[in-house]
Amino acid sequence: MRGDAHGGARRDDLVFARVREALASGGCPVCRLVTHAVQRFLDNFLYERVNDPEMRDELRASWGFCPEHAWALPAQRNPVLGVAIVYRDLVGALRDRLDAALRSRPGRRRAAESALHLLLGPVAPCPACLHRQRMEEVYVASLLEHSADPHVRQALAGPAPLCLHHLVLAASLAKSAEQLKRLLEDQRQALARLEADLSELVRKHDYRFRHEGLTLEQGVSWTRALEVLAGRDPNEIRAAPDVRPRPIRSPTRP
Numbered sequence: 001m002r003g004d005a006h007g008g009a010r011r012d013d014l015v016f017a018r019v020r021e022a023l024a025s026g027g028c029p030v031c032r033l034v035t036h037a038v039q040r041f042l043d044n045f046l047y048e049r050v051n052d053p054e055m056r057d058e059l060r061a062s063w064g065f066c067p068e069h070a071w072a073l074p075a076q077r078n079p080v081l082g083v084a085i086v087y088r089d090l091v092g093a094l095r096d097r098l099d100a101a102l103r104s105r106p107g108r109r110r111a112a113e114s115a116l117h118l119l120l121g122p123v124a125p126c127p128a129c130l131h132r133q134r135m136e137e138v139y140v141a142s143l144l145e146h147s148a149d150p151h152v153r154q155a156l157a158g159p160a161p162l163c164l165h166h167l168v169l170a171a172s173l174a175k176s177a178e179q180l181k182r183l184l185e186d187q188r189q190a191l192a193r194l195e196a197d198l199s200e201l202v203r204k205h206d207y208r209f210r211h212e213g214l215t216l217e218q219g220v221s222w223t224r225a226l227e228v229l230a231g232r233d234p235n236e237i238r239a240a241p242d243v244r245p246r247p248i249r250s251p252t253r254p
């Protein structure tokens with residue numbers, strides 16, 4: 001462990017506290033945690049990183065955010081000025097590249113295409129996607145580290161299974177065969193329950209059995225199934241910002 005061992009331990013405790021909270025909420029805990037982490041990242045970007053030179057370099061290399069995260073910006077608090085400042089820069093950079101492409105005038109169409117390709121790419125990954133990836137690994141590692149904890153097992157095997165994407169990530173990060181086996185056993189149990197709930201949902205759609213009524217788990221099993229295979233709805237980030245209100249500080253012009 002590096003330098004500040006106590007600081008590291010405290011950070012681990014804090015991470016695991018968040019993991020436990022997410023496990024108690026149901027659905028893939030890692031999806032839930034990274035949705036909130038990306039939400040905080042975008043909020044922080046608009047609030048204090050619009051004029052951060054490092055951030056601006058990253059955004060120039062990626063031509064801004066990916067579609068998912070670019071279109072999460074309008075739903076943030078006070079997005080207008082920050083987006084206008086950063087994207088004015090990107091629009092100008094793109095126009096510069098097109099100026100250069102027009103000046104170079106290669107003779108053949110193929111050459112013109114490849115010159116343009118060189119000028120416009122390669123594109124670096126979206127900074128919010130990179131942040132999500134980093135946080136996924138932090139949360140999955142914490143979950144694995146506590147995978148023998150009875151509360152964790154109970155949640156993973158019941159209401160809070162991992163989605164397929166995070167299950168594969170967890171399998172790749174597991175530190176021992178036992179850790180991986182526990183995880184797969186819990187996940188299998190959760191899937192068997194979900195499968196049974198889906199069967200009941202389908203059966204009770206038949207008018208002959210409709211009067212039996214659905215349990216809460218059966219009623220939500222169809223969206224749970226979508227989440228298990230596809231992960232949590234990424235658009236949720238637009239609907240429910242999960243950040244504390246803060247006073248607004250206008251970014252200054254660069």
Ligand SMILES: [Zn+2]
Pocket residue numbers: 028029030031032162163164165166231232
């Ligand atoms: Zn997930």
Ligand SMILES: [Zn+2]
Pocket residue numbers: 065066067068069126127128129130
């Ligand atoms: Zn992204």
